[in-house]
Amino acid sequence: xxxxxxxxNREDERLLIARVRAGDRMAVRELVDRHKERLFxxxxxxxxxxxxxxxxxxxxxxxxxxxxxxxxxxxxxxTWLFTIGYxxxxxxxxxxxxxxxxxxxxxxxxxxxxxAGAVESQEAGEVRQLVWSAVDSLSAPxxxxxxxxxxxxLSCQEIARVLELPVATVKSHLHRGRNSLRETMxxxxxxxxxxxxxxxxxxx
Amino acid sequence: MRCEQxxxxxxxxxxxxxxxxxxxxxxxxxLRCAECRRALALLEVAGHIVGADADPVRPPEGxxxxxxxxxxxxxxxxxxxxRRLVYAGSALAAAAVVGLAFLGVFxxxxxxxxxxxxxxxxxxxxxxAPAPVANPPVADSAIDEFDExxxxxxxxxxxxxxxxxxxxxxxxxxxxxxxxxxxxxxxxWLDVLEQAKQATADAPTAPPALDPAPxxxxxxxxxxxxx
Numbered sequence: 457x458x459x460x461x462x463x464x465n466r467e468d469e470r471l472l473i474a475r476v477r478a479g480d481r482m483a484v485r486e487l488v489d490r491h492k493e494r495l496f497x498x499x500x501x502x503x504x505x506x507x508x509x510x511x512x513x514x515x516x517x518x519x520x521x522x523x524x525x526x527x528x529x530x531x532x533x534x535t536w537l538f539t540i541g542y543x544x545x546x547x548x549x550x551x552x553x554x555x556x557x558x559x560x561x562x563x564x565x566x567x568x569x570x571x572a573g574a575v576e577s578q579e580a581g582e583v584r585q586l587v588w589s590a591v592d593s594l595s596a597p598x599x600x601x602x603x604x605x606x607x608x609x610l611s612c613q614e615i616a617r618v619l620e621l622p623v624a625t626v627k628s629h630l631h632r633g634r635n636s637l638r639e640t641m642x643x644x645x646x647x648x649x650x651x652x653x654x655x656x657x658x659x660x
Numbered sequence: 661m662r663c664e665q666x667x668x669x670x671x672x673x674x675x676x677x678x679x680x681x682x683x684x685x686x687x688x689x690x691l692r693c694a695e696c697r698r699a700l701a702l703l704e705v706a707g708h709i710v711g712a713d714a715d716p717v718r719p720p721e722g723x724x725x726x727x728x729x730x731x732x733x734x735x736x737x738x739x740x741x742x743r744r745l746v747y748a749g750s751a752l753a754a755a756a757v758v759g760l761a762f763l764g765v766f767x768x769x770x771x772x773x774x775x776x777x778x779x780x781x782x783x784x785x786x787x788x789a790p791a792p793v794a795n796p797p798v799a800d801s802a803i804d805e806f807d808e809x810x811x812x813x814x815x816x817x818x819x820x821x822x823x824x825x826x827x828x829x830x831x832x833x834x835x836x837x838x839x840x841x842x843x844x845x846x847x848x849w850l851d852v853l854e855q856a857k858q859a860t861a862d863a864p865t866a867p868p869a870l871d872p873a874p875x876x877x878x879x880x881x882x883x884x885x886x887x
Contacts, residue, residue: 484731488724496723497715510720514727521731587709606711612675631671637706638699 470529477524488517491534494608495541501603502545502596512548516541531617535610538618542600549596583641590640598633601626661689666696674703753849755842816852823848 475483495516500509519540520527527536591599597619604610604618612630616623666689672678673686690697827841 481728485724485728488727492719492723493715496719497717500717506717506720509717510723513719513723514730517727518730583705584709584713587706588713590706591710602710606707609711627671627675630675634671634674634703634706638702641702641706 466529466532469533473524473527473529473533476521484521487533491537492517494534495537498538498600498603498608499541499545501591501607502542502600503548504592508548512541512544515544519544532614534608535614535617538604538608538610539620542618543620545600546596586641587637590637593640594633594636597621598629598636601629602633602637605630661685663689663693663696666690666693667699670700670703673700674707755846816855820848820852 472483472487476487496509496513499512503509520537600619601615604615612623612626616626666686669682669686824845827844
């Protein structure tokens with residue numbers, strides 16, 4: 457993901473956080489603006505509900521600022537923010553009834569989109585939908601691990617910090633998540649092939 | 661390299677943790693094994709799509725402004741807290757008076773008496789505070805003033821005590837539950853407070869010099885103070 461706003465070195469981030477701690481309102485705004493899009497998108501991918509995502513994202517920022525004194529400059533602020541956001545997500549997902557249908561149906565088709573201006577074939581579009589529907593069907597820690605690894609380019613160590621799990625467990629979630637994606641793509645791919653075969657038989 | 665061995669290396673390869681020697685081995689196997697080639701291609705395509713697709717959602721308009729507003733402790737919040745504190749205190753006081761009324765402590769038909777026993781407040785205060793020499797007349801007159809106000813038959817406090825006793829009488833006759841009596845008494849106490857507030861508002865205003873004019877100074881942003 458190319459996020460120009462995120463191209464901030466650790467020293468600049470440290471200075472910005474120091475300004476926030478000193479009560480600089482503009483620094484708070486700058487820090488929120490730098491991180492809100494990535495955090496919101498991650499949370500939305502986890503809960504798949506726009507309203508919930510906004511609440512969780514706001515809650516995560518409030519918790520982060522309230523406990524800013526406990527933030528260690530040894531870590532990236534984004535990693536710390538994702539840790540808080542993921543924890544709030546998990547609490548929300550646990551409270552949610554498993555068959556309550558609290559998922560944005562309008563957004564189901566919007567799994568992802570090619571880069572702006574890119575022209576996409578029907579085949580590529582189908583694969584894209586297939587992958588995102590497979591991501592949605594993963595368990596919460598598997599989905600989080602896959603998203604943080606591929607989408608937010610976190611290392612396994614950083615993911616372990618976000619999910620508050622051992623690195624070996626994170627690798628296991630990544631492995632299972634990847635295999636689920638592959639199996640879903642293979643199964644649906646074969647189903648699509650058989651549908652095409654049936655269609656050609658009927659046409660013949 | 662066999663397929664089982666190759667597949668065990670997939671994750672390390674995708675994590676970028678495979679040594680150059682093993683990466684070469686895996687590459688060689690991939691060239692000649694169509695099944696492993698397909699499996700790895702599926703994993704790579706899935707990873708590429710998850711990593712490169714644009715986000716279909718963005719934070720809603722005004723997200724940052726709303727967040728900053730939540731973080732700023734406002735005067736309204738403090739006044740709201742104070743009001744809640746006053747009402748909570750009033751409710752406790754009301755509960756205490758209900759308890760006393762329930763025990764028959766108050767006797768509204770004999771002003772100045774509590775449980776049929778005359779209370780000499782000025783004497784009592786003198787005995788509790790043995791050195792009121794500095795300004796005893798003022799203290800006594802204030803207490804007398806309170807007594808008069810308290811004992812006045814149409815004072816809000818007297819009216820409320822009478823109502824409370826009536827409520828308890830209704831309970832004794834079995835018409836009301838204790839919870840209903842308590843709720844009703846609290847509501848009537850809030851009425852007393854409202855009347856007192858109204859009386860204060862109707863009273864002549866304080867001199868301008870004593871009027872605590874609110875300053876419109878915005879509070880500094882202190883993120884750690886949000887609640």
